[in-house]
Amino acid sequence: MKKIFFTPFMVLFILLWVSCSQGNYPQSGIVRKAYKTNLKRMRTGYNHFVPVNLPLDSLGAKQWDAPSPNFDIRTPDLVIIHYTEENSCPQALYTLTNPNTNRKVSANYLICKDGTVFKLVDERYRAWQAGLSRWGNFNNINSISMGIELDNTGKEPFSEKQIASLLVLLHTIKSRYYIPTGNFIGHADVTPTRRADPGTYFPWEELAAQGFGYWRDSVLPALPDGFDYKTDLRLIGYDIRDTAAAIVAFKRHFIQNDTTPVLTGYDKQVLNDIFLKYDQ
Numbered sequence: 001m002k003k004i005f006f007t008p009f010m011v012l013f014i015l016l017w018v019s020c021s022q023g024n025y026p027q028s029g030i031v032r033k034a035y036k037t038n039l040k041r042m043r044t045g046y047n048h049f050v051p052v053n054l055p056l057d058s059l060g061a062k063q064w065d066a067p068s069p070n071f072d073i074r075t076p077d078l079v080i081i082h083y084t085e086e087n088s089c090p091q092a093l094y095t096l097t098n099p100n101t102n103r104k105v106s107a108n109y110l111i112c113k114d115g116t117v118f119k120l121v122d123e124r125y126r127a128w129q130a131g132l133s134r135w136g137n138f139n140n141i142n143s144i145s146m147g148i149e150l151d152n153t154g155k156e157p158f159s160e161k162q163i164a165s166l167l168v169l170l171h172t173i174k175s176r177y178y179i180p181t182g183n184f185i186g187h188a189d190v191t192p193t194r195r196a197d198p199g200t201y202f203p204w205e206e207l208a209a210q211g212f213g214y215w216r217d218s219v220l221p222a223l224p225d226g227f228d229y230k231t232d233l234r235l236i237g238y239d240i241r242d243t244a245a246a247i248v249a250f251k252r253h254f255i256q257n258d259t260t261p262v263l264t265g266y267d268k269q270v271l272n273d274i275f276l277k278y279d280q
């Protein structure tokens with residue numbers, strides 16, 4: 001009988017094939033394949049793009065087109081989490097996919113209470129989810145982020161199945177785009193004067209335990225000399241043009257059981273604690 005020998009190269013190939021074909025998320029292989037296919041199509045189609053012609057009289061010499069193949073698709077750097085503030089997933093789907101309403105909103109994903117995930121806008125595209133917003137020095141949040149809507153009225157806890165699906169989705173997003181831990185934030189964090197989602201029921205502590213966003217430590221460091229809450233809020237990323245709104249947004253996310261627009265001594269220690277994590 002003929003024996004089959006495995007060379008080290010074959011073993012490596014099989015291991016790679018197995019690791020690539022079994023993600024903890026069934027769509028990850030499909031998404032990767034779609035990304036590669038589209039990237040190939042974009043590159044071959046690049047010669048058909050219409051270049052912007054700069055006004056020649058303002059240039060020192062003629063403008064030439066010299067297409068370079070050295071590019072790929074822009075990728076998100078932030079993940080924004082929302083609640084739908086709707087009564088059901090079908091109702092939210094209607095709103096998020098309807099081109100004929102005044103609101104015209106969407107997200108990249110919608111997760112229902114039973115854990116079902118709907119992909120609404122391809123990850124490569126800019127979903128209309130954050131609206132007028134700001135984080136750090138970025139104003140165009142939709143262009144640098146991915147949005148995930150959770151079916152929730154805003155007045156109820158999130159279901160376990162829903163959060164389990166969210167965590168699976170976040171694991172795949174974080175590993176594919178190398179999104180920093182502190183860049184998993186809520187809609188209210190980037191729109192303190194307009195929005196409250198994902199609200200005080202959202203389990204930020206549970207997410208932080210798995211590397212998605214930060215959470216306060218149980219033992220908080222003492223406040224340093226010269227502590228300035230406005231500077232810390234601003235450096236974390238909050239828009240502090242309306243200071244009270246920024247404080248409420250911070251407390252919704254990191255305190256949760258008190259959202260009054262004032263910082264207690266404890267709140268200040270939490271703010272300093274979170275700031276030190278962002279400052280690493």
Ligand SMILES: [Zn+2]
Nearest residue numbers: 082083187197
């Ligand atoms: Zn929202």
